[in-house]
Amino acid sequence: MDEAVRGNQAVWERAATKYVNEYDEMLDLARGRWELFPRELELLEPVLSRGPVVVHFQSGHGLDDTALVRAGARKVVGVDYSVVTAGAAQRRAAEVGVPCHYVAAEVPGVPVRDECADLVYTGKGAVIWMRDIDAWARDAARVLRPGGSLFVYDAHPAVPMWSWDEDEPRIRPDRSYFAESHVNDTFPGNGAREWQWTLGQIVTAITRAGLRLDVLEEYAEPFWRPDDGYTAAAWSGRLPNAYALLAHK
Numbered sequence: 009m010d011e012a013v014r015g016n017q018a019v020w021e022r023a024a025t026k027y028v029n030e031y032d033e034m035l036d037l038a039r040g041r042w043e044l045f046p047r048e049l050e051l052l053e054p055v056l057s058r059g060p061v062v063v064h065f066q067s068g069h070g071l072d073d074t075a076l077v078r079a080g081a082r083k084v085v086g087v088d089y090s091v092v093t094a095g096a097a098q099r100r101a102a103e104v105g106v107p108c109h110y111v112a113a114e115v116p117g118v119p120v121r122d123e124c125a126d127l128v129y130t131g132k133g134a135v136i137w138m139r140d141i142d143a144w145a146r147d148a149a150r151v152l153r154p155g156g157s158l159f160v161y162d163a164h165p166a167v168p169m170w171s172w173d174e175d176e177p178r179i180r181p182d183r184s185y186f187a188e189s190h191v192n193d194t195f196p197g198n199g200a201r202e203w204q205w206t207l208g209q210i211v212t213a214i215t216r217a218g219l220r221l222d223v224l225e226e227y228a229e230p231f232w233r234p235d236d237g238y239t240a241a242a243w244s245g246r247l248p249n250a251y252a253l254l255a256h257k
C-alpha cells in the first residue's frame with residue numbers, strides 16, 4: 009500500500025470510532041429511516057428493478073447498503089479498508105437482517121471475482137481518497153459483468169475550492185481546481201490527504217477503462233450538510249457541490 013494511502017487509512021480507522029459510538033442511532037436509521045437520495049433512486053431504477061448484485065466501493069457506515077436492499081438489490085458486498093467501519097456495518101446488517109456482507113480491503117484491488125456485479129455503487133466522500141483514478145476505474149470495470157453499471161454520487165471536484173463563509177461564497181486562496189491534492193481540514197477525514205480529480209479526469213478514466221457514459225449531472229446541493237444546521241453561502245444554489253455519474257460496461 010502507498011505510504012500516503014496508509015496514512016489516510018490510519019485517519020479513517022480513528023474516525024471510525026464514530027460508527028461504533030453512534031451504533032444504536034445508525035442501527036435505527038438502517039432499520040428503515042435512511043434512504044438513497046430521490047435522484048439516485050430515479051437514476052438507478054432500471055438497475056434496481058432487476059434485483060442486482062451490488063459491490064459498494066468504500067462502503068463506510070453501510071446505511072446506503074440497507075437502503076439499496078430495500079430499493080431492490082439482491083445483495084450488497086461492501087468494501088472498506090477500515091476494519092472497525094466494516095465490522096460495525098456487518099454487525100448492523102446482521103441485526104437488521106439484510107443480505108449485506110463486508111470486506112475490509114483497499115480500493116482499488118477489491119477482493120471479489122471478475123464480472124461478479126450488476127452494479128458498482130460508490131461516492132458520498134469516496135473518489136477523493138483514490139490515489140490512482142485509472143486503477144480505480146479499471147477495478148470497477150473488472151468487477152462489473154458485461155452490461156453492468158457503475159454509479160457514482162459524490163462531491164463535485166470544485167468543492168475543495170469553496171470557503172465555508174456564511175455571508176457569501178468565496179474561493180479559498182490556498183486551493184486550486186487543478187491541484188494534485190490537499191490535506192483535509194474538516195471532520196471526519198481531518199488530516200488525511202485528499203486527491204483532487206477533475207470532472208474531466210474522472211470521466212476520461214472511466215471511458216479509458218472501457219465503460220460507456222450514460223449520465224453526468226451536476227448539482228448545487230451538497231451530498232452532506234453538518235448536523236448542527238450550519239450553512240455556507242457556497243451551498244445556496246449558485247455553485248456546483250455534487251455530481252452523479254452513471255456508466256455501463
Ligand SMILES: C[S@@+](CC[C@H](N)C(=O)[O-])C[C@H]1O[C@@H](n2cnc3c(N)ncnc32)[C@H](O)[C@@H]1O
Pocket residue numbers: 013016020021066067068069070071087088089090093113114115116130131132133134137138
Ligand atoms: C467519507 S467516508 C464515505 C463512505 C460512504 N459513502 C458513507 O457514506 O459512509 C469514506 C470511506 O472511504 C473509506 N476509504 C477511504 N479510502 C479507501 C481506500 N483506498 N480503500 C478502501 N476504503 C477507503 C474510509 O474508510 C471511509 O469509510
